[in-house]
Amino acid sequence: MAAPKFEVPKLSDTAYTDVPKIQEGSMSHIKSFIAPQAPQEFLGYPWELADDWKERAIDRMGQLLGKYRSLRVFMDACVHCGACTDKCHYYLGSADPKNMPVARQELMRKVYRRYFTLPGKIAPWLVGAEDLTKDTLDQWYSYYHQCSECRRCSVFCPYGIDTAEITMAGREILNHVGMGQKYSNEILGKVQKIGNNLGLPGPALEDTLLGLEEDIEADTGVAVKMPLDVQGAEILLVTPSADFFSEPHVESLIGYAKVFHAAGASWTLSSHASEAGNFGLFNGNYETMRTVAMRIRDAALELGVKRIVVGECGHAWRVAYAFWNTLTGIGYGGNDPFSIEMQKQLDPRYKQPMHICEYTWDLIQKGVLKFDKSLNDHRTITFHDSCNVARGSRMGDEPGGQFTIPRNIIKAVANNFHDMAAETIGESTFCCGGGGGVLTDDLIELRVKGALPRMNAYNAVAKEEGVNFLALICAICKAQFTKVVPFYGFDMSQVGGVHQLVSTAIKLED
Amino acid sequence: MSALTVFFTGLYYIAAITLIGGLAYRIYEYSRTPAPLNIPTTPAPTTRVGVSLRMAREVVLFESLFKSNKWIWVFGWLFHVCLALVLIRHVRYFQDPVCEIIAFIQPFGMYASIGMVIGLLGLWARRFLVDRVRYISTPSDHLMLALLVGIGLTGMSMTFVAHTDIVALKGFTMGLITFDWQPVPNDFNLLAHLFLVALLMLVFPISKLLHVPGVFFSPTRNQVDNPRERRHIAPWAAALDKEQV
Missing domain, CATH: 1.10.1060 (Fumarate Reductase Iron-sulfur Protein; Chain B, domain 2)
Structure with missing residues (x-):
């Protein structure tokens, strides 16, 4: 890690971040690259x-x-x-x-x-x-x-x-x-032209998935599949494209695949809708956000799927949970031709769309999934509530399900779990510092400074409870923390996904 | 009628029309502006009844402010509750005979004026003492507090120091609502009080006092968390769907 050109904030002695005295203009030099x-x-x-x-x-x-x-x-x-x-x-x-x-x-x-x-x-x-x-x-x-x-x-x-x-x-x-802004607007171009934010074309995606299948089989001896563009599959999984090749994101993708495998589910990914993220949310343009979201509807209609499940991504889940019904008709309660066309294809026994954590937790409660929790014993885990999930969405039937369901999954697959300070989680959770279209290297100073409140809370449980794993359900959180925790003296291997923990502990059968 | 009476009578009609008309216009404007997306701050209630309770807690108890900052909450809540009592007490000037509830509230309303001014002074002190709040305070923030403190102090001076001619005052106020105009008592404290209150009524619909209707229209507080079950769509957004089908 090269020495930063700015002062990294000092961690405090407690879980809490002291409120600083104002310093006018201290961040006025920050300027993200302008879009060409x-x-x-x-x-x-x-x-x-x-x-x-x-x-x-x-x-x-x-x-x-x-x-x-x-x-x-x-x-x-x-x-x-x-x-x-x-x-x-x-x-x-x-x-x-x-x-x-x-x-x-x-x-x-x-x-x-x-x-x-x-x-x-x-x-x-x-x-x-x-x-x-x-x-x-x-x-x-x-x-x-x-x-x-x-x-x-x-x-x-x-x-x-x-x-x-x-x-x-x-x-x-x-x-x-x-x-x-260069970063967000280039991504909005790639997702519309190629199908995902990373600009990964269909053939490359197919290769990546085949490689992952081989890795899983080598690792577990079980032929877990990662199907792509399967016509007539029951479930369409829409996940952030970072899950296909970034670390630690890919570990969660492996986790989803193992869960689908263990449940015997018929599922598929889509090369047309190979991105759950929707940067249209960040820029306040309804039409752009709608256009980006429409890829999911189009893929679902084309593949004829009955259910749509969304992978670990914070803002994507907000858009999916709160806006997809409005933007694309994926959901219930619409009585216009546009939404009826979509709704009549979806299986009304299930929530549409459904979060992967809702899906997995449901299977755990039904006893479908079996775990060896001791396989996660080298980890002492805490959970970071992603801002968009915490304050812009829900999981399950009750308000606050977005807090309990991911924690319930972690506790079902691992023995060591400790929450961070109450004022820094749940609805009061701190953003990772990289969300909302600022996850770019030209804003690294902002990202490091913005991570301070979360780092203080994490540092406290790391010291007091021996926590060594920060579990996440957001692609941006994963990328952001992987990049910034070293500035605060932590190793990036402490950052990972909830389904990475599931993947570690799940028992698979052929 | 004296020039003074003509002035105050006219002032109060203009102030009342501005307050009611201005607020009605704002409420019309807020209600006709669509809310195209479901954006409650979650966890949020999943039913309309739940949202009503959330809104009631927000408006009566200042729930979010309580979570945020206990000092602002103490002073802000004290001010608003006391102001409500004081306002209810003032109904007696527009009622003859005065009904039992208003008569009952009379002593509470009198002492509430003290709490009201204490609350205001606490909020005002924060604008000088807390660097963050000092940074965001504008001249109008200070003037608004000065106006409200002025109303409180002139009112209290008549309750606790030198009583005004209450019978004549009631004649004036009843005259306003029955269109049978009576002279306004020529008492400096009273006239100052009446003038400042009219000023407050005039600026209400064009100032930050719009937080009063605004809170009821805030989508993050008044929306139901049910986007998977109900399709939430604004008319201008629905037009986009028609292009698609």
Whole structure:
């Protein structure tokens, strides 16, 4: 690991992260790479500011205010009470006051007030309203890419103001004037053109899966299959493409395959929908998010599957659980031709879509899966609640199932489990620091600093309980932690997936 | 009628129309803006009844604020509860005869004014003492607190220091709602109190006081967590489906 060009925050002596005194401008130099012409053109955006950029920005803001009640209400309702000021992991890790959720919101709110409210038009100085300037636009670009849209602030706001909604709108306006982010927008191009965020073409995917089948058989002596594009399979598994080749992601993919094998399930992956992730969520463009999600519907209709199961990925699960029904008709309760076409194909006995953890836990409860828990005895495990799963979705029938089900699985497959401090898990969980479209090397300083609150909580259980494994259900969390835990003195092998633990302990029969 | 009475009578009609009309417009605007996606902050209730209870806890107990910060909660909750008692007490100026509940609440409402001002001063102190809150405070945040403290202090001065001519005041207020206008008592504390209250009514629909209707329209709080069972779709989004089929 090369020496970083910035100061890595010091771990505290406890599980908690001290609230720093504000240091104005400490992160103002952060600027993610700007998207060049090709991805912008593909997404239908300009790639440089035109003379009328200001009018375009205000115009787009007006459109979004008319389309999204969240944005409309959140622009008006804030009273500057300060409840959110110490809740963002990026503020806690960087001390830059513009990383306080309210200040991040104010970057847009001051422009909203100036152009859309009476007091802002007649007495801007009184209410903190300001003209939209190039400087403000640059601050938007910097600070709307220092938010991982994790929604922790929305838990603590007395009006439920969700900064993620404002960040998404901010990024959409930036895109609209020609300031897109390279990382996210290139991925949005790849997923639409090739089928997944990594740009892995169908034949390469097929090779990878064959290789994995051989590895599993060599390892276990059991011929566990990883079917691709099987017409008429019962289950379509949609998983983040990182599961196909990144470590430790691939260990979880092996885990899913073993679970399907042990259950005797008929399942398939799809080369057309070889990506659960949907970066459309991050950029506040409904149409793009819908287009990306439609690949799943198209693949499901084409393959004729009866069930759709989603692999370990946080934001993908939020989009699948909360938005797929809206975007693509995958779900129940629609009474229009578009959703009926999809619903009549799906097996109504099951939740649609279903999280892989719901699937596995269901089988464990039915006694279908057998484990040798001692095979995980070299691990003392803790579980990190991924932000999008924790605060933007659910598993099972009861609110909070997204917290209990993954933990129940871990406890069913391993003997040593310890939770991190209560204030850092569940609905109060801290983002890994890499979510929401910031998982790029040009934002490594942000990612390391943003991981501080989680690292403090992890460090505490590592010291006190001997925890040596951070179990995850998110591809972004896995990639982020693998990269940043070494900055805090931990080995990257301590990072892995819940189904990696399942894979270790599951007993297979031919 | 004296110029003073004409001024205050006119002021109160304008303030009332602004407050009611402005709020009605805002509520109309919020309700007609679609919420295209299901975005409750989870864990969230899975039924409408559950959401009503969540909203009730939010509005009555400030549940999220309690989770967040005990100091803001103590001062904020004290202020709002006391303000509610004070407002209910003031119904007596618009009722003749005064009903039992309002009569019963009278002493509580009188002392609640003290709690109200303490709550406000606590919130105001945070704007100076906590660096993060100082950073986000705008001039209008301070002026809003000054306005509310001013209303509280002028009101309390009439309750605890020098009583105003309460019979004449009631004549004035009853006159406003029966359109049988009566002179406003010429008492400085009272006139200051009435003026500041009218100012508050005027700025309500164009200021951060919109958090009052806003909280009820917040999608992260008022939506049911049932996206797999119910298709949640906005009219502008449904139009996209039609292109597909």
